Amino acid sequence: MSHEALLLGIDAGGTTTRAVLTDAAGRCLGYGAGGRGNPISAGPDRAAEGVLDAVRAALASAGRALADVSVVVPAMAGMRAAGGSEWLRKRLAPHGFGGVLRFESDLLATYFSGAAADAGYALVSGTGACVIRVRDGRIDGTGDGLGWLLGDRGSGFWIGRAIARAAVQDLDGTGPRTALTDRVLAHYGLHRTGVRHDGRWQELELLVAALYEHPPIELAALAPYAFEEPDATAHEILITAGEQLADTLSAVLREPGPLVIGGGVLARPGPVREAFLARLGAAADALELRAVDDGAVGAAMLAIRAAGGVADDATLARLTRAVAAFR
Amino acid sequence: MSHEALLLGIDAGGTTTRAVLTDAAGRCLGYGAGGRGNPISAGPDRAAEGVLDAVRAALASAGRALADVSVVVPAMAGMRAAGGSEWLRKRLAPHGFGGVLRFESDLLATYFSGAAADAGYALVSGTGACVIRVRDGRIDGTGDGLGWLLGDRGSGFWIGRAIARAAVQDLDGTGPRTALTDRVLAHYGLHRTGVRHDGRWQELELLVAALYEHPPIELAALAPYAFEEPDATAHEILITAGEQLADTLSAVLREPGPLVIGGGVLARPGPVREAFLARLGAAADALELRAVDDGAVGAAMLAIRAAGGVADDATLARLTRAVAAFR
Numbered sequence: 001m002s003h004e005a006l007l008l009g010i011d012a013g014g015t016t017t018r019a020v021l022t023d024a025a026g027r028c029l030g031y032g033a034g035g036r037g038n039p040i041s042a043g044p045d046r047a048a049e050g051v052l053d054a055v056r057a058a059l060a061s062a063g064r065a066l067a068d069v070s071v072v073v074p075a076m077a078g079m080r081a082a083g084g085s086e087w088l089r090k091r092l093a094p095h096g097f098g099g100v101l102r103f104e105s106d107l108l109a110t111y112f113s114g115a116a117a118d119a120g121y122a123l124v125s126g127t128g129a130c131v132i133r134v135r136d137g138r139i140d141g142t143g144d145g146l147g148w149l150l151g152d153r154g155s156g157f158w159i160g161r162a163i164a165r166a167a168v169q170d171l172d173g174t175g176p177r178t179a180l181t182d183r184v185l186a187h188y189g190l191h192r193t194g195v196r197h198d199g200r201w202q203e204l205e206l207l208v209a210a211l212y213e214h215p216p217i218e219l220a221a222l223a224p225y226a227f228e229e230p231d232a233t234a235h236e237i238l239i240t241a242g243e244q245l246a247d248t249l250s251a252v253l254r255e256p257g258p259l260v261i262g263g264g265v266l267a268r269p270g271p272v273r274e275a276f277l278a279r280l281g282a283a284a285d286a287l288e289l290r291a292v293d294d295g296a297v298g299a300a301m302l303a304i305r306a307a308g309g310v311a312d313d314a315t316l317a318r319l320t321r322a323v324a325a326f327r
Numbered sequence: 328m329s330h331e332a333l334l335l336g337i338d339a340g341g342t343t344t345r346a347v348l349t350d351a352a353g354r355c356l357g358y359g360a361g362g363r364g365n366p367i368s369a370g371p372d373r374a375a376e377g378v379l380d381a382v383r384a385a386l387a388s389a390g391r392a393l394a395d396v397s398v399v400v401p402a403m404a405g406m407r408a409a410g411g412s413e414w415l416r417k418r419l420a421p422h423g424f425g426g427v428l429r430f431e432s433d434l435l436a437t438y439f440s441g442a443a444a445d446a447g448y449a450l451v452s453g454t455g456a457c458v459i460r461v462r463d464g465r466i467d468g469t470g471d472g473l474g475w476l477l478g479d480r481g482s483g484f485w486i487g488r489a490i491a492r493a494a495v496q497d498l499d500g501t502g503p504r505t506a507l508t509d510r511v512l513a514h515y516g517l518h519r520t521g522v523r524h525d526g527r528w529q530e531l532e533l534l535v536a537a538l539y540e541h542p543p544i545e546l547a548a549l550a551p552y553a554f555e556e557p558d559a560t561a562h563e564i565l566i567t568a569g570e571q572l573a574d575t576l577s578a579v580l581r582e583p584g585p586l587v588i589g590g591g592v593l594a595r596p597g598p599v600r601e602a603f604l605a606r607l608g609a610a611a612d613a614l615e616l617r618a619v620d621d622g623a624v625g626a627a628m629l630a631i632r633a634a635g636g637v638a639d640d641a642t643l644a645r646l647t648r649a650v651a652a653f654r
Binding site for chain 2: 105132133138139140141142143144146147149150151161164165168169172173174198199200208211212216219247248251252
């Protein structure tokens with residue numbers, strides 16, 4: 001491989017896209033960010049724009065051109081369903097790119113953002129929740145990631161929906177009173193009225209109407225309320241979320257290895273993390289937990305691996321420091 | 328009140344509308360059925376058509392005209408949200424109707440289909456699930472009825488979603504194996520492939536895609552699979568459904584009284600009914616369970632009450648027999 005050959009790892013997310021430019025030796029040369037980069041949620045035109053913005057910024061920070069890049073690895077969710085890479089290749093080609101374009105899973109990029117080892121686990125709990133088992137550098141097993149209607153147990157959506165349910169059950173008397181109720185009412189611009197129709201508080205009718213007005217996935221926006229001075233109900237929700245994440249991980253757990261944690265739900269110490277570790281019990285001792293912010297570094301690691309370069313612990317440490325410095 | 332005055336009770340549902348024509352003494356004179364009658368789900372034009380079809384059929388079976396009718400009581404869900412009665416009055420007026428038009432809750436009509444007493448309970452678990460406490464002939468308390476996203480615990484939707492979740496968790500290994508999985512796959516025209524991508528069965532990816540393609544509420548169509556020779560997983564789902572319905576009832580339970588059961592989930596003896604009664608424990612002894620098919624008789628009872636007539640146990644028994652004979 002020529003010393004000129006450059007590599008691009010791209011972490012293309014639902015809201016932000018990050019591009020990391022390296023050489024084949026794994027030195028970070030540039031970094032850039034763009035908008036929405038997932039063609040499934042944003043559409044191919046807008047997604048390509050997000051990706052190209054990040055790529056241009058990364059190249060500009062190094063004073064290089066896309067024609068110098070031999071390998072591009074975009075990591076994004078659900079790429080099998082999106083059908084092929086042509087939507088992006090045809091938008092990179094006019095800028096002089098004629099190299100290898102290889103899509104990877106966003107979960108695998110999360111994994112390699114926190115680990116260089118060929119085998120281990122990644123658990124992401126953000127809006128959704130999914131766990132993968134990695135073996136030989138590829139995804140060998142997947143748990144959950146089944147979406148808000150069927151799964152995503154222990155995710156931000158799951159917590160948000162549990163909060164909404166706790167609030168409406170508090171108001172209709174089928175559940176206990178909780179401090180979450182006033183926070184949820186305020187979130188939708190509502191307050192207690194003292195008025196009842198057919199044995200039901202008016203604010204409950206208004207809240208239910210408001211909750212059904214929005215796409216279900218937006219319930220994830222309620223999740224932070226459970227973390228703010230949790231009362232018994234909020235605590236119970238967080239504990240259950242942690243236990244569910246542990247159960248999802250347990251379903252794919254085999255040999256010991258690193259466990260890379262992505263997403264906000266498990267990122268910090270607190271009730272979710274405690275319940276997660278307690279539920280795992282002795283199995284937790286065989287795992288080395290490492291929280292990461294996103295999949296940017298891992299996408300670069302995947303690009304280096306795709307180019308036949310060395311993506312070991314030293315590379316990971318160097319890339320992590322360099323990307324942090326660029327931000 | 329003139330002996331000529333006729334009364335119409337209408338049970339306007341999401342799929343079928345039923346009209347019962349009586350005189351003020353509570354004698355059933357006619358019965359008719361029509362299509363969808365709820366303006367919220369069907370729109371006002373189509374709903375009025377369903378109501379008018381049922382009304383015309385009821386009047387025709389008695390050889391009478393709408394001009395002879397002094398009171399019309401349509402019972403339907405969510406009428407507060409639909410905003411007023413004008414959408415129906417203006418469509419009845421051209422046929423000569425100038426009397427009292429009084430909307431009632433479909434749940435209250437279910438109650439009076441099974442009880443004449445001023446106080447008691449109705450629990451409906453069909454696609455959704457809701458319970459009411461009746462006092463002085465009006466709704467005095469309501470539990471659940473919060474819709475598929477927030478509640479409807481123990482409903483047909485809830486059971487169907489639990490079945491779908493059990494199937495996808497079986498396929499991704501986060502849940503136990505269950506005979507429900509092959510039934511769910513077959514329901515969506517899928518079968519086991521033996522092919523895995525990223526450690527995930529191909530049929531799981533196809534099933535998840537199929538499940539998200541349809542409106543969530545359609546998961547209720549899976550509910551019957553849990554009742555067919557239930558294995559441990561299906562049995563657990565049915566037990567939990569019964570317990571949830573008991574908990575919802577318990578939240579509004581006060582003094583003893585009749586408990587009128589509507590909807591298919593609790594209609595027949597079986598695991599749901601058994602778990603429901605077991606969870607209620609001693610509280611069940613104070614309730615007199617009566618299952619009803621729908622709210623047609625109750626709508627007629629409400630029309631008789633609205634006209635100041637006698638809607639007692641004898642009236643209920645007579646109407647129940649007469650409507651059954653018309654069907």
